[in-house]
Amino acid sequence: xxxxxxxxxxxxxxxxxxxTKAIDNVSMExxxxxxxxxxxxxxxxxxxxxxxxNGLILPQKGTVLIDGQNIKDKNLKLKKIRQKVGLxxxxxxxxxxxxxxxxxxxxxxxxxxxxxxxxxxxxxxALELVGFDYEMIKDKSPFDLSGGQKRRVxxxxxxAMKPDYLVLDEPTAGLDPAGRNEILDNIRKLHENKxxxxxxxxxxxxxxxxxxxxxxxYQGKIHMQGTPKxxxxxxxxxxxxxxxxxxxxxxxxxLNKNGLMISSEALTVEEATNAILxxxxxxxxx
Amino acid sequence: xxKNLTIGQHYPVDSVIHDLDPRVKIMIxxxxxxxxxxxxxxxxxxxxxxxxxxxxxxxxVPIKMVIRGIRPILVIIAITFFINLxxxxxxxxxELGPFNITREGIRQAGFMAIRLVxxxxxxxxxxxxxxxxxxxxxxxxxxxxxxxxxxxxHELAMMMTIALRFIPTLMEETEKIMKAQKARGADxxxxxxxxxxxxxxxxxxxxxxSAFRRADELAMAMxxxxxxxxxHRTRMRALRIIKIDYMAMMIASIYFATVIASRVYF
Numbered sequence: 001x002x003x004x005x006x007x008x009x010x011x012x013x014x015x016x017x018x019x020t021k022a023i024d025n026v027s028m029e030x031x032x033x034x035x036x037x038x039x040x041x042x043x044x045x046x047x048x049x050x051x052x053x054n055g056l057i058l059p060q061k062g063t064v065l066i067d068g069q070n071i072k073d074k075n076l077k078l079k080k081i082r083q084k085v086g087l088x089x090x091x092x093x094x095x096x097x098x099x100x101x102x103x104x105x106x107x108x109x110x111x112x113x114x115x116x117x118x119x120x121x122x123x124x125x126a127l128e129l130v131g132f133d134y135e136m137i138k139d140k141s142p143f144d145l146s147g148g149q150k151r152r153v154x155x156x157x158x159x160a161m162k163p164d165y166l167v168l169d170e171p172t173a174g175l176d177p178a179g180r181n182e183i184l185d186n187i188r189k190l191h192e193n194k195x196x197x198x199x200x201x202x203x204x205x206x207x208x209x210x211x212x213x214x215x216x217x218y219q220g221k222i223h224m225q226g227t228p229k230x231x232x233x234x235x236x237x238x239x240x241x242x243x244x245x246x247x248x249x250x251x252x253x254x255l256n257k258n259g260l261m262i263s264s265e266a267l268t269v270e271e272a273t274n275a276i277l278x279x280x281x282x283x284x285x286x
Numbered sequence: 287x288x289k290n291l292t293i294g295q296h297y298p299v300d301s302v303i304h305d306l307d308p309r310v311k312i313m314i315x316x317x318x319x320x321x322x323x324x325x326x327x328x329x330x331x332x333x334x335x336x337x338x339x340x341x342x343x344x345x346x347v348p349i350k351m352v353i354r355g356i357r358p359i360l361v362i363i364a365i366t367f368f369i370n371l372x373x374x375x376x377x378x379x380x381e382l383g384p385f386n387i388t389r390e391g392i393r394q395a396g397f398m399a400i401r402l403v404x405x406x407x408x409x410x411x412x413x414x415x416x417x418x419x420x421x422x423x424x425x426x427x428x429x430x431x432x433x434x435x436x437x438x439x440h441e442l443a444m445m446m447t448i449a450l451r452f453i454p455t456l457m458e459e460t461e462k463i464m465k466a467q468k469a470r471g472a473d474x475x476x477x478x479x480x481x482x483x484x485x486x487x488x489x490x491x492x493x494x495x496s497a498f499r500r501a502d503e504l505a506m507a508m509x510x511x512x513x514x515x516x517x518h519r520t521r522m523r524a525l526r527i528i529k530i531d532y533m534a535m536m537i538a539s540i541y542f543a544t545v546i547a548s549r550v551y552f
Contacts, residue, residue, distance in 0.1 A: 051465065054469060056465050056468060056469065079471050079473070082468065082469055082470075082471055083471065086469070087469040088469075089462065089465065089466045089469070092466065094462075094463065094466075094492055094495075094496055095463055095466040095467060095470075095488075095492055096492065097487065097488045097491035097492050098491075107467075107470055107472075107488065108470035108471050111470060111471030111472055111473070112471050143495070157470060158469065158470060161470065161471065
């Protein structure tokens with residue numbers, strides 16, 4: 001069952017002089033097994049939008065259906081929705097609070113009133129999913145870990161709820177390249193394990209490498225959508241709204257302009273290398 | 287819940303009241319508070335309401351914003367009201383179990399409630415129309431004469447500036463952490479008192495951690511810019527008393543004189 005969003009609008013400070021429109025008539029559908037990206041400039045409404053996915057914000061206008069259930073339904077237990085849709089906030093390491101990694105990851109499952117055996121199993125699984133050695137890490141204080149490790153513990157804290165959908169808000173922000181690759185690798189593996197993933201980012205490279213379908217947000221609206229290839233083919237438009245395209249796309253476009261015949265479909269460095277090699281060889285043969 | 291705390295919330299519009307020198311506004315507010323405690327009859331409150339109405343009218347702050355400031359202290363007002371109502375000795379008009387409601391009690395309770403409401407509205411007008419920075423500038427300048435007896439005026443003002451500056455930041459942070467924990471199934475709203483207090487741990491620990499981190503970073507940033515306290519510091523905006531300030535002082539004096547007169551002659 002999918003997440004279906006229809007005609008969703010949200011205003012901050014409704015009825016005060018500070019009223020601002022955060023999202024404006026947004027509709028989207030996230031199917032099971034999807035890997036969806038949401039990109040947009042700071043303040044384009046991405047974060048507000050994803051907080052609707054698990055009922056942290058209830059819609060002011062429009063509907064949000066999670067597996068067919070309207071999150072505005074009075075009889076609905078929001079805890080259930082929050083278990084189903086795991087939301088990892090920006091800089092999630094700032095939510096860590098327990099003395100040990102084990103206790104912190106167990107916080108979610110305990111809130112779900114699971115029995116201790118099940119909690120332990122879930123904590124172990126979650127920590128292993130983000131690439132930790134369970135025995136090594138479980139008794140450490142989360143405050144002693146490195147930035148990237150803290151973030152993975154925080155993500156494990158959400159994974160331990162066993163969500164069907166995982167929504168991540170800028171999961172790689174502020175990490176060094178190694179930490180970033182670790183996190184992205186984890187996310188890719190989670191998707192391979194059939195988890196539905198929504199990745200919010202303004203790193204065009206991350207989106208290009210992982211995601212199957214992209215929504216571009218601009219001033220609270222969905223400005224463009226499509227596969228990464230489709231979206232990145234409008235590089236001028238993306239630049240106009242303050243976003244970029246992956247550097248390799250820029251490179252290929254420039255090469256093309258200067259007369260080298262290269263298919264500009266490539267989105268990652270590997271694909272670009274092949275395309276350029278192909279182009280040069282083709283040029284020589286002709 | 288966190289959003290309707292008006293105290294310390296500046297409402298930025300362009301008005302005569304906003305343009306007044308903060309020192310003048312602070313002094314007028316102090317005299318206003320004193321005047322509230324001088325009043326000993328209901329009728330004189332009309333004067334206060336008129337004065338306050340004039341200020342609110344001139345300030346262009348919507349009345350809704352002003353009223354909103356009372357909401358967080360409604361409980362305190364209610365408690366004061368009932369304690370005064372039930373504990374004042376005098377001519378008994380109604381007996382309620384162990385308590386007596388007296389004529390004096392009703393009068394006293396009404397008096398106190400009105401006084402508190404006017405007190406809060408009056409002082410929140412100061413913070414609504416004055417930006418925190420100007421406010422602390424004003425306080426610092428008013429405290430300057432006390433430097434001679436060893437009062438660290440600049441340091442106090444700086445501490446206040448920083449505290450005020452971080453209120454919204456910490457509130458935002460609280461909301462963010464709250465949401466993050468809710469996403470992990472936290473429940474801050476239900477359960478008995480102990481359960482609820484316990485549920486605050488996942489909120490307070492990260493909040494303290496981040497407050498200390500911020501304090502550390504701020505201290506470092508200030509030192510990196512050679513901050514060494516108040517000696518020989520000059521200001522980008524020096525405070526100056528101009529014509530409208532004199533006019534405001536005049537109006538306030540007339541108001542204050544009338545209040546004193548009402549106490550002496552009626």
